[in-house]
Amino acid sequence: xxxxxxxxxxxxxxxxxxxxxxxxxxxxxxxxxxxxxxxxxxxxxxxxxxxxxxxxxxxxxxxxxxxxxxxxxxxxxxxxxxxxxxxxxxxxxxxxxxxxxxxxxxxxxxxxxxxxxxxxxxxxxxxxxxxxxxxxxxxxxxxxxxxxxxxxxxxxxxxxxxxxxxxxxxxxxxxxxxxxxxxxxxxxxxxxxxxxxxxxxxxxxxxxxxxxxxxxxxxxxxxxxxxxxxxxxxxxxxxxxxxxxxxxxxxxxxxxxxxxxxxxxxxxxxxxxxxxxxxxxxxxx
Numbered sequence: 001x002x003x004x005x006x007x008x009x010x011x012x013x014x015x016x017x018x019x020x021x022x023x024x025x026x027x028x029x030x031x032x033x034x035x036x037x038x039x040x041x042x043x044x045x046x047x048x049x050x051x052x053x054x055x056x057x058x059x060x061x062x063x064x065x066x067x068x069x070x071x072x073x074x075x076x077x078x079x080x081x082x083x084x085x086x087x088x089x090x091x092x093x094x095x096x097x098x099x100x101x102x103x104x105x106x107x108x109x110x111x112x113x114x115x116x117x118x119x120x121x122x123x124x125x126x127x128x129x130x131x132x133x134x135x136x137x138x139x140x141x142x143x144x145x146x147x148x149x150x151x152x153x154x155x156x157x158x159x160x161x162x163x164x165x166x167x168x169x170x171x172x173x174x175x176x177x178x179x180x181x182x183x184x185x186x187x188x189x190x191x192x193x194x195x196x197x198x199x200x201x202x203x204x205x206x207x208x209x210x211x212x213x214x215x216x217x218x219x220x221x222x223x224x225x226x227x228x229x230x231x232x233x234x235x236x237x238x239x240x241x242x243x244x245x246x247x248x249x250x251x252x253x254x255x256x257x258x259x260x261x262x263x264x265x266x267x268x269x270x271x272x273x274x275x276x277x278x279x280x281x282x283x284x285x
Contacts, residue, residue: 041253065254078235086213105168167201
């Protein structure tokens with residue numbers, strides 16, 4: 001039997017959708033405005049940046065700011081350093097997260113909940129609290145200002161471990177039981193059963209880890225002191241705040257835009273897997 005819909009209910013439904021879409025549009029504009037301002041500022045000559053009223057579309061677009069950055073600063077080296085550090089961090093983190101999440105999700109051992117809570121508690125500890133002793137230790141070992149010092153201190157994160165643990169718990173336990181009957185070891189189950197079924201979660205963790213490493217500023221700024229290892233966020237801070245640049249906002253925005261594009265492209269290309277992985281990590285089977 002078809003349910004009757006009154007005109008008043010249709011009006012309420014349409015009004016609710018209008019409010020929902022208007023809210024989403026307002027949030028989208030609010031979130032996109034800084035990125036749009038960065039793009040337009042990067043394409044403006046310095047004399048037009050602070051014109052009033054504000055012009056969102058440049059009158060005379062120019063690529064001079066980008067040419068200035070590429071010509072006068074080793075941004076190619078900074079870009080390569082950021083890419084190497086982000087890829088190494090992601091490549092090392094995923095196996096560590098997987099090996100740590102599997103026993104927390106599938107094995108029973110004394111103190112498992114306590115171990116999990118202690119790991120999650122590390123998320124409450126600010127990075128700045130461990131930065132000084134960590135830097136002093138690396139300096140005494142004479143391995144600061146290196147890829148090792150940029151990657152290893154941040155290669156493990158409780159958030160990535162939490163996401164994979166939650167996702168592994170959604171996989172039916174009958175699959176593990178069947179594999180054990182067939183004689184598989186836990187490492188074999190992890191490799192042949194759990195990981196192939198966890199591609200959305202693994203993609204989510206990989207995107208998160210890559211973007212966090214790419215955007216990491218404080219630790220690279222502290223531990224690096226040369227262009228040979230300096231990453232983009234730390235290097236651009238020195239560039240923007242340098243005496244030779246001063247208040248040249250066109251160069252600042254051009255360099256910031258160049259640093260923003262790689263993670264933005266990766267996120268747009270893989271956003272379907274990212275959303276799927278996030279949505280599935282909170283559901284238990």
